[in-house]
Amino acid sequence: MMAQRGYWANLRTGLRTVWTGLRLTFRHLKQARRRRAPVPIWDPSYFRQPDGQVTIRYPHEAIPVPDTGRYRLHNHIDDCIGCLKCARVCPVDCITIETIKAVEDLGTTSNGQKKRLWIARFDIDMAKCCYCGLCTMVCPTECLTMTKVHDFSEFDRDNMVYHFANLTPEEAEEKRRLAEAAAARPTAPVREGASEKPAAGSGKPAFAPRAVPRGQSAPPGQAGAPATRPAFAPGAVPGPEPEQSGEAEPKAETSSPQAEERKPTPRPFVFKRKES
Amino acid sequence: MGSGMEFFIALLGPVLGVMFVALLVASFIALYTLAAVYAERKVSAFIQDRVGPLETGPRGLLQTVADILKLLLKEDIVPRMADKPLWVVAPFVVFSAVFVGYAVMPFGPELVAANLNVGVLFITAFAAFEVAGLLLAGWGSNNKYALYGAVRSVAQVISYEIPAGLAVLSVVLLAGTLNLQEIVLQQGIGASGPRHLFGLPFLPDVSALGGLFTWNVLAYPHLLIAFAIYFIASLAEVNRAPFDIPEAESELVAGYHTEYGGIKFAFFYLAEYGGMLLVGLIGAVLFLGGWHSPLPNLGPVRLADWTTGPIWGIFWLLLKGFAAVFVHMWARWTLPRLRVDQLMYLCWKVLTPFAVAMVVVSAFWASWR
């Protein structure tokens, strides 16, 4: 820049742009007499607020959280049927459920489903929760919901575990005894828990990747995928080579199960500093 | 014994007096720093569309008080591998270098702690002395970032002494004195000798008019450029943005005071803000009429006369100093930071040649007058 533009031009641009910047910041300094109101985004005036201070003085005021806000899980236990779908879908396994088969009639949920299980334990560890909301989407009775309550920090991590069971431990013990007594006659006792679901990966069938040359003998489900993709059209000429070509070759030698199990011999790590 | 006692008592008076003045100035600097840190936070906040401190005290006014209390109560940690004597003494060296500068500052017609006839030289010398403290801090910390900061700041401050010194010299040549108080007196209603508007002899004499028109920047228009050079160089001398490379936060964490905490850190802060005001005051004294009022005498409306006096003097000088400090802050929150070599480019290839030109103009002006 210095070399390109020459001394005087550079000096002039420098003074001009510095002055532009100073004027701009001074305008903001003056604007700071006004401030925008903490209106929510769905308010029509959201983008018509005056320029100026934008800070929300948080504990004193807050932008309302939309109703879709996913900030805290809540289980309306009266509607819970103990189906374990939420516990299964949770990516971080933060929901632990323990159910006891009821011998008596538990009635129905508010959307008319029959309740058959006591929920002896319905614990959500909000400290583990990743707030993805998947559990609320699979819930068949919509009893598990994300609420817009936020700011629930605790000093003790145990307080982050929310208990939603509809039985006290003593009651649960009694119900369990009843269930076992009832089960002793016709069938085996039903007792399930999220912790009993198959450990990650262990239940998978053994699978070894096979090298499938594209477009030749692809499995039926996959056949459509590459074909329907839009044609690859590089615009600029010196682009990197597209991945489509020659993908199968390097995979061929590593694809057999034996090759997978063979452990590579550890190589000493040699640190080389590059010459400057 | 008796004579010793008398001697002691005779000595006590002046010593106490000096100590009283020193304490007065020191407490003024401390109070001003509290206010300036608060102001800086507010200015930066407003420029950035934020609100700044609000919670501590009404409108957050006590925020800096709380901060200084926190700093005072902090444990005084000395890094194990630090060069302890150097490390401990550095913040005080830096602060005293700034503090001493206030001794020769004329705050009003009779208000000057030490009316030195080499005041300009004194201030320049002590401003350079600050470098020693910064180097001690950087070296004593035994921290690579601190060392970088110290080396950078030494290079920077010493380099920028040149354009700043030359800009000051262009005033001194015209004033014919190194005494700050005399330089101020020349720029107001009490000036001896005629002062023509814009320094041009065919324009009317304005020495009776006073006010704005007798300030150096208007009496000698080329000093406006000298003032700009001085102002930019002074920004660099107090390590303020866009020349804050010694403490460049994004590069050197905190530069030479990376390892400091507690009261020692507070002293660096005092020095930084004290330095900002000091260079602003020097600029005001040399170029903007010092403690003189900007209001001229207009016929029967003797504005300049009415607004001159010890209290007015302090008011006007501080007003000018604070204005300079505000511009420091304004620039800081507007501009990015220069790189070391660009800093030197600006110093040696832009400011210094222009400053030399100003000295030459002043020299011709002084001899032609």
Place this chain on the structure above:
Amino acid sequence: MSTSPAAGAARWAASDPNRVRLKDLRTEEMVLNMGPQHPSTHGVLRLEVVTDGEIVIDVIPHLGYLHRCFEKHAESLTYPQVIPYVDRMDYLAAMNNELAWAVAVERLLGIEEDIHPRVQYIRVLMAELNRIASHLVSIGTFGQDAGAVTPFLWCFRDREHILNLFEWASGARLLYNYIWIGGLMHDLPVGFEERCREFVQYFRPRVRELNDLLTYNTIFVERTANVGVLPLEVAINYGCSGPMLRGSGLRWDLRRDDPYLVYPDLEFDVCVGRGEVGTPGDCWNRYKVRAEEIEQSLRIIEQCLDQLQRGVARRTADFDPQKLCPPRVVPPRGAEVYARFENPRGELGFYILSDGTEKPFRVKARSPSFSNLSVLPEISRGAMLADLIVILGSVDIVLGEVDR
């Protein structure tokens, strides 16, 4: 900086002082550990910097402080469960990551073409909004690396509006889990399109303001132009993508060159570093590409809004965003896909290999930040220490994605 005393003195005594030249003075290199706790490493990156005074001789980035085994985790999660993990890779552009994962799995299932146009347009809208949000962070932190703090806060001020829009639509501000395999979590809330259009109107002048304050500021230009020049061939060889590659002058944008969703129907320019100031491939041009991409994203958003409000993707009563979401995502055994997408930081690619269960057998994420970071030593040798920070800022890494 220090001469070796004995050797120096001997040489001094034995010879004519004028014969001691600068290169005879022995100086020592200093290794400076920058990070993992450092204001400008944008997270927990550690740079081992070999310096000679202010000059950077070599940089060795050390990674892994934020490694969370994303690829291994993905093997034990069902396909929809991976989405929250994908969000956490490039956490500044979570929508783009979700979109990438969702479209990749859809391609694996062969349902990519069946997606409702409204879903597609909403996805593109969200991705482009998030691109703006991500570029705002990038530009802001880049300015801060160069020492200008104010642009950073102005950028965050405007990013906040985008996050509010996202929160309204998806319920979360940063990690959305909004774009699902086969659809979306919800439809857009009523009034979203209008507010979004207002945002575009609100935001355009702010971009101009930012250009005035930062882009053309002489100090900023001096700090960034001709600094860290990345020649095009080096960029290609290192696998750089996104603004890094375009900053070096190659018109390469996967939205145009390997299009997905409805991008072929949308009109936008691919911004490249033109060397308007400095040379193509320097920090300023990379920065400028991002700044221009913000404006292009605004164009795309406006076109999406046209379609969403009046065109093929308008709101209808029977629109179900989850209509195509499969209850169980089970791609056929042996199916594999490599799908790549233009993220704010470059090419995000997912290689997925299915073993016929509802969990992927193997997932590989090709993250743009990682590839872009690898070129850092190459372009910062010989620069000054202050330049290194600026170069790192212009590479614009997100450590969540570098380490995954």
